[in-house]
Amino acid sequence: MKVRSGVARILKAQGVRHVFCFPSNPLLEGAAEQGIRVVTGRTERHAIHMADGYSRISNGNPPGVAIIQGGPGMEHAFPGVAQAYADSTPMLVLGGGPAHQRIGLPSEFDPIPAFSHITKWSATVGSAATAEQLLARAFTQLRNGRGRPVVITLPGDIALEEAPEPALDRYPIKTYRSAGDPADVTEAIRILAQAKRPILFVGHGVLWAEASEELRVFAEFLQIPVMTTVLGKSAFPENHPLALGSAGPAITGAIEHFLGKADVVLAIGAGLTRALPSTGIPEGKTIIQVTVDAQDINAEYRVAHAVIGDARLVLQQLNAEARAGFPGGRPEDSPAAEIKSVKERWLKSWMPKLKSEQVPINPYRVVWDLFNSVDHARTIITHDSGMPREQLSPFYESRLPRSYLGWGNSHQLGSSLGLIMGAKLAAPDKLAIHVLGDAGLATCAVDLETGIRERLPVLTVLLNNSTMAYYDQMIPLAIQKYRVADVTGDYLKLAQSLGCYGERVEQPRDIIASLKRCIAKVEAGTSAVMEVVTSAENVVSKWGATHLAS
Numbered sequence: 001m002k003v004r005s006g007v008a009r010i011l012k013a014q015g016v017r018h019v020f021c022f023p024s025n026p027l028l029e030g031a032a033e034q035g036i037r038v039v040t041g042r043t044e045r046h047a048i049h050m051a052d053g054y055s056r057i058s059n060g061n062p063p064g065v066a067i068i069q070g071g072p073g074m075e076h077a078f079p080g081v082a083q084a085y086a087d088s089t090p091m092l093v094l095g096g097g098p099a100h101q102r103i104g105l106p107s108e109f110d111p112i113p114a115f116s117h118i119t120k121w122s123a124t125v126g127s128a129a130t131a132e133q134l135l136a137r138a139f140t141q142l143r144n145g146r147g148r149p150v151v152i153t154l155p156g157d158i159a160l161e162e163a164p165e166p167a168l169d170r171y172p173i174k175t176y177r178s179a180g181d182p183a184d185v186t187e188a189i190r191i192l193a194q195a196k197r198p199i200l201f202v203g204h205g206v207l208w209a210e211a212s213e214e215l216r217v218f219a220e221f222l223q224i225p226v227m228t229t230v231l232g233k234s235a236f237p238e239n240h241p242l243a244l245g246s247a248g249p250a251i252t253g254a255i256e257h258f259l260g261k262a263d264v265v266l267a268i269g270a271g272l273t274r275a276l277p278s279t280g281i282p283e284g285k286t287i288i289q290v291t292v293d294a295q296d297i298n299a300e301y302r303v304a305h306a307v308i309g310d311a312r313l314v315l316q317q318l319n320a321e322a323r324a325g326f327p328g329g330r331p332e333d334s335p336a337a338e339i340k341s342v343k344e345r346w347l348k349s350w351m352p353k354l355k356s357e358q359v360p361i362n363p364y365r366v367v368w369d370l371f372n373s374v375d376h377a378r379t380i381i382t383h384d385s386g387m388p389r390e391q392l393s394p395f396y397e398s399r400l401p402r403s404y405l406g407w408g409n410s411h412q413l414g415s416s417l418g419l420i421m422g423a424k425l426a427a428p429d430k431l432a433i434h435v436l437g438d439a440g441l442a443t444c445a446v447d448l449e450t451g452i453r454e455r456l457p458v459l460t461v462l463l464n465n466s467t468m469a470y471y472d473q474m475i476p477l478a479i480q481k482y483r484v485a486d487v488t489g490d491y492l493k494l495a496q497s498l499g500c501y502g503e504r505v506e507q508p509r510d511i512i513a514s515l516k517r518c519i520a521k522v523e524a525g526t527s528a529v530m531e532v533v534t535s536a537e538n539v540v541s542k543w544g545a546t547h548l549a550s
Helices: 003-013 027-033 044-058 072-086 111-118 128-143 182-193 204-208 212-222 253-261 311-325 336-354 363-371 387-392 415-426 438-442 445-453 476-482 491-497 508-523
Strands: 018-022 037-040 064-068 091-097 121-124 150-155 198-202 226-229 243-247 264-268 286-291 305-308 379-383 431-437 459-464 501-505 528-533
Touching: 003 027, 003 128, 003 150, 018 027, 018 044, 027 037, 027 064, 037 044, 037 445, 044 064, 044 072, 044 091, 044 415, 064 072, 072 091, 072 111, 072 415, 091 111, 091 128, 111 121, 111 150, 121 128, 128 150, 182 264, 182 286, 182 305, 182 311, 198 212, 198 253, 204 212, 204 311, 212 311, 226 253, 243 253, 243 336, 253 336, 264 311, 286 311, 336 363, 363 387, 363 431, 363 459, 363 508, 379 387, 379 415, 387 431, 387 459, 415 431, 415 445, 431 438, 431 508, 438 459, 438 491, 445 491, 459 491, 459 508, 491 501, 491 528, 501 508, 508 528
Parallel strands: 018 037, 018 064, 064 091, 091 150, 121 150, 198 226, 198 264, 226 243, 264 286, 286 305, 379 431, 431 459, 459 528, 501 528
Antiparallel strands: none
């Protein structure tokens, strides 16, 4: 059989049933032969984002797979792969590459050197005989250790060569997990036992390890408040009495209160980087870090102690060790009442914005009405970059694992559309929503047509303020002289021309009714765009200013 067919058989044997692409690539023929659904985006970047969103919802089992054309196709794929790498998403990118006799020519783009620093591993298939082994290595990398993209390029001439039938399709690649050193686990509990005001700082690794239940049991047994990063949001139910919410550039008042007063921070599944999806840890805290990747330790914070291992296995160990050391649970009083009180004061101070009647509509009113209108048991939501992330993440309460897709270490405008369409394919029974601004939609609007054509109905909530909010605090002169933050265009008309159902909302009282109509259209199988004309709101719930004057 041809190499392209053998590669497709291997993909199918590893559980892959969908691939995302922007053609052309010989592997697409192989996928079609094997009955693997080919989902075509309108741009390479959004094909990559769809694979990324699919991986997040499937938890990498199977990973999202993108098949991209060589040359300019792989050049355009770079931003999407960079974002997946920064957020530690396991996904496989199968790219075209120059024929072997043309590698090195100035007119040919060799993806491997360019992608080597934004992939966990990358390689070129050098011959028909090596294709199977490289795919085995690729899936081994994807399913073990820290998740990150893998890129393999397949030159067109090799894709059409004859090769033996692959044996790998009979031997699925397994996942192997490692627990922590028992002595390290014991020491972590010893430090925690001495803490007066500990806090759990939870990252994306808890979601990848599917360890939310172990986390809940641990937090409840020791009665420790739980915060998450934006990437880790939904790893712990935010309606739980011990939940503080999520923290990135915007945080909840409860996080500022409890993280500020904490003496010991137990970080679980968090890389502890000083990046956008994570708030900074104040000086003077004793930090314990649980991570699957030793490179995280002491990267940006001085860590007093670490446990290296899979978050789920280590949490199981911590639970067992805690029960041995605290037979009756943590002796101190529960912080639940204090958490409730702090959260209520914080929310009360924000109610003038969350329930604002102003026109143009305050975007916080949209977030509040959205949160109170959806069925949280069957909704997946994500934000876009910039202000939509800061406005949504503190006030939208996630209650189930993977009900919220937080992202943003490398935060490209417009990424939310591809991510939420990939999420919809991975969880077709869920209502899939993304919230973005007009500047974000300008970078991805053409892929609204993908949702229509590929039968991936999603709800786009567009916060249209005709500007790039907050930029006036960074580049005021450029805005004043050259209007660099201005955004124009009739995006609703554009969305409707691409096949979407659309509504424009200009009055606060109309938000909920419009949401219900748009959701009904999505659940009937049609993508919908709800455009809300909003003010350019620059106020953020951030460290030092989480509470507003009532």
